[in-house]
Amino acid sequence: MKAVVYPFHPAGTVTVPPSKSMSHRAIICASLASGTSIIRNIAWSEDILVTLEGMKKLGAHINQYDDYAEITGIQSFQDIQDTNIFCNESGSTLRFFIPIFSLCKQAITFHGQGRLMQRPQSVYKEIFDRQHLSFQQDQDHIKINGQLQAGEYTVRGDISSQFISGLLFTLPLLDKKSIIHIMEPFESRSYIQLTIDMLKRFQIDVEWLDENTIAVEGKQHYQPCDYTIEGDFSQFAFFGVLAAINHDLCIKGMDITSKQGDKAILSILEQAGITVHTEENGYQIQHGIINPITIDLQDCPDLGPILTVLGMYAKGTIQIIHAGRLRIKESDRIEAMETELRKCGVNIHSTQDTITICGKTQYQGGVHFNGHNDHRIVMSLAIAASRMEQPCTIHGAQAIRKSYPNFFQDLQKIGGKVVISDD
Ligand SMILES: O=C(O)C1=C[C@@H](OP(=O)(O)O)[C@@H](O)[C@H](O)C1
Ligand SMILES: C=C(OP(=O)(O)O)C(=O)O
Numbered sequence: 001m002k003a004v005v006y007p008f009h010p011a012g013t014v015t016v017p018p019s020k021s022m023s024h025r026a027i028i029c030a031s032l033a034s035g036t037s038i039i040r041n042i043a044w045s046e047d048i049l050v051t052l053e054g055m056k057k058l059g060a061h062i063n064q065y066d067d068y069a070e071i072t073g074i075q076s077f078q079d080i081q082d083t084n085i086f087c088n089e090s091g092s093t094l095r096f097f098i099p100i101f102s103l104c105k106q107a108i109t110f111h112g113q114g115r116l117m118q119r120p121q122s123v124y125k126e127i128f129d130r131q132h133l134s135f136q137q138d139q140d141h142i143k144i145n146g147q148l149q150a151g152e153y154t155v156r157g158d159i160s161s162q163f164i165s166g167l168l169f170t171l172p173l174l175d176k177k178s179i180i181h182i183m184e185p186f187e188s189r190s191y192i193q194l195t196i197d198m199l200k201r202f203q204i205d206v207e208w209l210d211e212n213t214i215a216v217e218g219k220q221h222y223q224p225c226d227y228t229i230e231g232d233f234s235q236f237a238f239f240g241v242l243a244a245i246n247h248d249l250c251i252k253g254m255d256i257t258s259k260q261g262d263k264a265i266l267s268i269l270e271q272a273g274i275t276v277h278t279e280e281n282g283y284q285i286q287h288g289i290i291n292p293i294t295i296d297l298q299d300c301p302d303l304g305p306i307l308t309v310l311g312m313y314a315k316g317t318i319q320i321i322h323a324g325r326l327r328i329k330e331s332d333r334i335e336a337m338e339t340e341l342r343k344c345g346v347n348i349h350s351t352q353d354t355i356t357i358c359g360k361t362q363y364q365g366g367v368h369f370n371g372h373n374d375h376r377i378v379m380s381l382a383i384a385a386s387r388m389e390q391p392c393t394i395h396g397a398q399a400i401r402k403s404y405p406n407f408f409q410d411l412q413k414i415g416g417k418v419v420i421s422d423d
Helices: 020-031 046-058 091-102 122-130 162-173 189-201 233-245 261-271 301-312 324-328 333-342 375-386 397-402 407-413
Strands: 002-006 013-015 036-040 061-064 068-072 084-086 108-111 134-137 141-145 152-155 178-182 206-210 213-216 226-228 249-252 276-279 282-285 294-296 317-321 347-350 355-358 368-370 392-395 417-421
Touching: 002 375, 013 407, 020 036, 020 046, 020 068, 020 091, 020 162, 020 189, 046 061, 046 084, 046 091, 046 397, 091 108, 091 122, 091 141, 091 162, 122 134, 122 152, 122 162, 152 162, 162 178, 162 189, 162 213, 189 261, 233 249, 233 261, 233 282, 233 301, 233 375, 261 276, 261 301, 301 317, 301 324, 301 333, 301 347, 301 355, 301 375, 324 333, 333 347, 333 355, 333 368, 333 375, 375 392, 375 397, 375 407, 397 407, 407 417
Parallel strands: 013 249, 036 226, 084 108, 152 178, 294 317, 368 392
Antiparallel strands: 002 392, 002 417, 036 068, 061 068, 108 141, 134 141, 178 213, 206 213, 249 282, 276 282, 317 355, 347 355
16 A cells, blocks of 8 residues: 655544454453453454454454444353464564463464564573473464463563553463562563553453562453553644644543553653643644753663654754564564654664654655555554645555554545555
């Protein structure tokens, strides 16, 4: 799919889709609960669909409706019929599933696409090796066999928080207490708290013993719940930056009390001098001059690509630090943004862990971008293109389906001039 984005001034109100991170978590918790849960306000992106299909294979009964799901959880971890679990390109799905499916005590094969199996899995490999369980990986698959045991887990905190979330879903179901020690540097901490908050809604309790240690009692039982997914602050950020660099926008569908780490976009915009008005279920963001700031991505990695777009229109230099994990997402997101933005003359440089962008107010545009098979790169480039003088073409724009299939339609609703075609 190719998207040609013409220069435009957005206006009006956009409603952001429900949080992908919270949807994965709610579907998984409901699938592990004894009884029927209703999970409302779900958007069926590719990542959410693979989590849903995986939970069906585990034995959950799921009725899928337009924007909600009725989920009756599994009775027990019996032998499953189909042991091939497809995760496509979803890191969350794969890393949340591996410990959960270990409870089936049978050989399970996880299939990945794109870059998924090249993204690091070493934390689980080490745990499985230590517990003398089988964990084999090749270019497109991971095969496990054997059940994780309760006990002490010491895990690195700087590769992906998704390993820790995966353990948190699973350890409460074991017969004894477990302790998770998270090594410093501990990044994406907010995502661990999202997992813990979701577990609590399903009556699973875990306890922080200190800033890096979590105690998980065994023999717990997930209870069903009726839960509505709140708006996604990672997706909000694309519209927040669009408003800041281009024209005022009202952005709705948000829980203003949200604990999502990517809610940091609001304070980042404010720090850069942008005016943010809080409204009942969203925000009004005003277009303005973007002042030079330093942005720390330690707790909000998914904001990285769109913040490079904020930087390219800044009045001065924007420095992004603790960005190293962007290199192990669906693409090397630092390299991808550097390559693409340089095509239109952006002054952008990186080290392994930092990005520096010297902004200016105008770019000629008229270039052909590559989407790097990464939804957040495609969406960021579309926002960057909105303010250029000539239309830009984004190749591989279908990558948006991973998290936000209606992104271009939503952009069109607020005045976006985008022409989509199949090649
Ligand atoms: O737990 C989650 O829902 C996520 C955690 C983050 O990953 P890392 O912890 O690997 O940084 C984030 O980048 C990803 O998009 C979603
Ligand atoms: C990195 C992302 O997701 P995941 O890790 O689940 O593939 C993302 O949505 O930006």
